[in-house]
Amino acid sequence: MKLTMKSATRSRGAGPLRAVPVLAAVLAVLATACEGPADGGGPVPRPSATTSIPAPQSATTPAATALAATGKIGHVFVINLENESYAKTWGPDSAAPYLSRTLRNQGVLLTRYYGIAHHSNPNYLAQISGQGSNPMTRNDCTTYAPFTQTGTADPGQVLGTGCLYPASVPTVAGQLSSAGKTWKAYMEDMGTPCRHPEPGARDDAQNAKVNDQYATRHNPFVYFSSITSSPDCQNNVVDYSNLATDLQNIATTPDLAYISPDLCHDGHDSPCVDGEPGGLVSADAWLKEQVPAILNSPAYLKDGTLIITFDEADGNETGPSGLPGGTAGGLVGALVLSPFTNPGSSTDTMYNQYGLLASVEDIFSLPRLGYAGAVGQHAFGRDVYNRLP
Structure with a gap:
């Protein structure tokens, strides 16, 4: 059965994105980027008597230096799906053939990419702030409680518990704005901005409703006071339906586009409240409808990269040691598509959600935040952006 998007009677549903004209030529492929540092355990957090946030780590790794020097990648798209293990998504019996075969043959598969915690919320927060989980985020922040801070720790961590982080906690959104770059979060079914x-x-x-399957916990931007207290939240944290228009030309496509489908189309619910099957079946059908418009957009074809991954594996799966910030969310894998990647290739370098943040920060020459800046953290390097001149 071919799944379709929400009924036309919905005021804030997202229909299929319109494919836009292809640029006449694709920007020259990415110059060689050096590999990140070797595997290493993360530092043990050391509580501090102060309440200020440790300064972000400088992006001085070889991968960061190479990407900053080339300046090739200019637009990053991130799509997060939900609650599937690597084996179920990428294995031969996957219920997502468009993702696991069609798209996989066009990009680089990260075979050792891990979530950092169970449940959903801390994985999303890690991707934009580098902050570790706490008891309330691991419970998906069922109450939108302000964060109660008890101290700080390396690398760049606030200690305590809660959901709405104080304005002193930085995010990649704030970094991009300060650097004169643009960003937007596109949330399906959110309707009202921010x-x-x-x-x-x-x-x-927390739970899907008919005509409203938005999940706050899958929108990390609204958990940081530095964003919610700023006009940027109303302007940049918007309903997913805005993406189709923004993709029409390079000038309106943000440098970072962070995309969260709704609770049905991200695969979380199965079945869905609107009668769709949910799980990988609905996620795959959504990707098949939506991703071509991204891949055919002028910004992607010029200098883009699309990263598709999952927040955590199903069940209580965990991963091995060896990455700062951990792999407690289990093995999920990730797919990276770009004019700068070799189709059908793969890498077995270990990555986690903090590595995704480090990779985005390196692309835009930003300091690494939190666990993204820890010694031993890997950012996507030549193993991922492997299409050489």
Whole structure:
């Protein structure tokens, strides 16, 4: 059965993106990027008596230097799906043939990419801030409680518990704005820009409803006061339906586009409240409808990279030691597509959600935040962007 997008009667549903004209030529392929540092364990957090946040680590790794020097990648697209193990998604019996075969044959498969915690929320937060999990985020922040800070620790961590982080905690969104770059978060079914509960209130967007399958916990941008207290939240954290228009030309496509499908199309629910089957079946059908418009957009064809991954593996799966910030979310894998990647290739370098943040920061020559800047953290290097001149 071919799945279709929400009914046309919905005021904030997302229809299929329109494919846009292809550029006449693709920008020259990515110059060689050096590999990141070798595997190494993360530092043990050391509590501090101060309440200030340790300064971000400088992006001085070989991979960062190479990417900054070439300046080739200019647009990053990230799509997060939900709750599937590597074996189920990428194995021969995958229920997602478009992702696991069609798209996989066009990009680089990261065979050792891990979530950092169970459940969903801390994985999303890690991708934009480098912060580790705490008891409330591991419980998916069912109450939108302000963060209660007890101290700080290396690398760049705030200690305590809670969901709405203080304005002193930096994010890649703030970094991009300060560097004169653009970013947007596209949230399917969110409707109202910057939608989130009132501080201290129970989150009523934990479960899907008919015509509203938005999940606050899959929108990391609304967990940071530095964003929610700024006009950037209303302007940049928007409903997914805005992406189709923004993709029409390079000038309106943000440098970082962070995309969260709704609870059906990210594969979380199975079955879905609207009657769709959910799981990998619905996620794959959504990708098949939506991804071609990204891959055919002028920004992607000029200098883009699309990263598709999952927040965590199903069940209580964990991963091995060896990466700062851990692999407690289990093996999920990730796919990277770009004019600068060799189709059908793979890498067995270990990565986690913090490595994704480090990779985005390196591309835009930004300091690495939190566990993204820890010694031994890997950012995508020549093993991923492997299409040489």
